[in-house]
Amino acid sequence: MTYCLGILLTSGLVMAADSRSNAGIDDFTSVYKLDLIDVPGKRVIVILSAGNLATTQSVITQLREYSDHGGPRDLHKVKTMYEAAKAVGDTLREVIARDGSYVAPYGSAAGSFIVGGQIAGEAPRLFQIYTAGNFIEASPRSRYLQLGETKYGKPILDRALRFDSPLDQAAKLALLSFDAAMRSDLSVAMPIDILRYEADSFCSTNRASLEKDDPYWSALRTAYGDGLAALVERLPPPPDWSA
Template sequence: MPAGTPENWIVGRAPEGETDMTYCLGILLPEGLVLASDSRTNAGVDQIATVRKLAILENPDKAVIALMSAGNLATTQTVVTTLKQAAGTGTPDRDLFLHNSMFDVAQTVGGLLRRILERDGPYVERFGDPNGTFLLAGQIRGEPPRLFQVYSAGNFVEATPRNHYLQIGETKYGKPILDRALRFDNGLARAAKLALISFDATIRSNLSVGPPIDVLCYQTDSFSTRNLIKYKNSDPYFTELKQRYSDGIQATVDAIPEPRLCPEG
């Protein structure tokens, strides 16, 4: 395997056509951040594999920076690996630890993504879509945690108290529960529970999303990733959550009166 190859790189396939059909979710809260991503990627119906989508860079007691990705796997892994290799080296336009603001980090990630697409995109397009997107989140000492969505063009938007969660990938199935039940003043544990329900809804309706699910609950000013948990499909808590949610939906539907039907004729 070549030097610098990312963890869980898929060997023996043409990465230019590999699509990271995924679901990634970031939630901004007063207490911190909840970040969750699935682990499924595919290059066709008979080429399904597991790849970690959540990458973390830590500068002890100074910064925690997380990246979650969707889109062309070669593009996103090139961005992530480049940033990991540059971390702490002082390399301009690549070393994220040089920055004192997550806004500046987002500019660096967006600029690198743009340059990689300008370099590789024309060659990749004959095989498939070269584009990739990121959820970027974290905290740098001196400012609160922040959450961004970085687009293929290199530009980005930031989460706010009014729009406090962002999604990339297969987003539509997991969105309704968040719109109904997630509030900005929720604690980390409740938000993590809702994130897992959102993933369960997505996995049930879309085969391109699958476990394990990586969930990071980052507490403001902790500069720690100790609350990073991988939920496999057989995880006892995840199993109970799925069953209780399913039973609860069924009970709610049963409790609602049925509509009056028009009489025949």
């Protein structure tokens, strides 16, 4: 599987992806599922990928080639994040039209993406691109988007994430959401690539690849586990229903 998460906030964006790719439990490797296109001071575009690795890599590489040679899908030039999402969707359609029927006998060529970022003149925006190439946009009401192994990591976001949560708070929640997914699904694994983007900064340097032994990651998990156990302990016990 895969787990990718994009969070839209008044304060910016948190974008994160795991890095496991596998073709069966006896055949896995570590890949990049977070790609970044940026022009410092002007635009930051982050693309998270899930699905068939050949498909998603082709989409990213093709988009980079379009950017190198100009043209309508040049992510260095698109005027809005909506255009960026459309460029990803159109390129996905192109790759699936090229490879889909050849791949079908062996499995699915499907891929999907989360595209988040900010282009000068707009607020930060966040989109999810389906394998059909169409897409939806996040809003204050649906303020995060997920790909892949989405269920384990959802409750903590629904309970504690708000549209006006500070960026640091959202980054903690994103990592705890990944921890929930990784505890139950071996096909979601470290390192986690994570980027905190502060609205209107047009700067993408606050990012990291967290390995299993990362000290912050370890401290966060331990403190959360201990805190949760203590919290449940403090909650009122159920009444005696025999009475």
